[in-house]
Amino acid sequence: MRTETIVIEARDVSLHARGRKILDNIVLDIRRNEIFGIMGPAGSGKTSFLRLINHTFRAQDVVLGGALYVLGEDVLSEDVNPTSLRRKVSMVFATPVVLPMSIFENLVYGLRIQGIKDKAVLREAAERGLKAAILWEEVRDRLHKPAQKLSGGQQQRLCIARAMAMSPEILLLDEPTSGLDPISTLRIEEALKELKRHHTIVLVSNNTKQIARVSDRCAFFLMGELIETGETSRVFTVPKEKKTDDYIAGRFG
């Protein structure tokens, strides 16, 4: 049985930057060990929402409202410690960003900056990350080769591996397959389904088919508003809102 504890809880989250509304009273729950998909067209606020979760949203004149509990802590409050938050909530970007160093050094970067020097600990973390991202078999013999030599799909899995090497509780993904070919995309989706056994995943994508394929529950954002949220199978078969129906049917977006 899966324990359905809520790990991320948004209570009327609103966000304005430079007087422009970005998020408007978002209310949703994300549960432990699920893949939660957030879909919506460009400018719908889905990435901004994701960036609020690990406290990396940056803009001028930001006005926040409501509360966003991540692992029990309100990350919108003043006294949140972003560094310790990001060790528990990691993130992978749309384009793979490998650092100009070896595969191994990429994997242990997050641990090194915590001051961990123990070779065995680093090695164990690197292996765990690679296995989680289903990349171990492909690179196990060349961990000390430059990471930039990997293919695009491998680089993105390395980014996931790098995030997982830190054993975060939550993994945030911002359109992780937008620049990848279908086979690489498939591999990453497989990795995500494995990962949710021990982790909670928030997946932002404007690829509705991907959300339908991999997410357990999902939300549809449109112009900063949460239009609909629920079980993915239900949202994609009997959407409650006309806008959701139009979006997943491809009538706009």
Next chain:
Amino acid sequence: MTPRRAEHIALGLMVSGAFLALAILFFIIAVIMIKGLPHISARFLLDNPMDMGRAGGIFSTIVSTIYLLVVSLVIAIPLGVGTAIYLTEYTEEGKITKIVRFGTECLAGVPSIILGLFGFILFVIKLGFGWSVLSGGISLAIMILPVIIRTSEEAIKSVPQAFRDVNEVLGGSKWQGVTRLVLPNAAPGILTGVILSVGRGIGETAVVIFTLGTSLRTPFSIFDSGRSMAVHFYILAREGISMSNAYATAAVLVFSILIINVISYYLMHKFVEGRR
């Protein structure tokens, strides 16, 4: 005149201008080498000057030059790179960055003779450092600071923003991002700036003559006076002490600058290649 004809004339003028510039460079180098090279020997490089430079070598001036450059770099690199890090990583583009940038541009525009006089009044007289490697080093550091700031800034800006984002989402502080990702990746560019400024410093006379002094003794302490190669050449030629030794000194000087430029050109290329 037809457009086609105008095109030909313009092109002809531009090409001859470019070749003229190149010819002047070769002429200068050739004159100095022809007049200077015959007097250069191992003894010339390794002996100290005698009889005010009429006889002997230039060993003490080589030591003074290197000593002076090292001291100025030790001061200018941390200050310059630090300023560049502050401007690019720690401030939003705004009033403060504009003021600092404008200030460094102005500093770059100050005539070196003025800097020399300033160094003389402040370091040599007021602070009592006397004519010394220290006074000269600080004054020269002020002169090369704008070059180091500007090139470091460009080098730091060329490091992809995404590296900083990765550092951030993996729980790194800004300073960790700077030391572990930004500086290592900007290092070749920063080094190029440093070498460029060495090239400027090595040939500088106005600043140095006022602050390092003109002593022919080999400086040991940072408070010792000395005479750089450029100043030695200036004095030998200006006071007609020994034209052959002056040219030989100039040849060594030009040779050093040439080598430095070639190295910096090579590094810059490597840097650009590495970024691709």
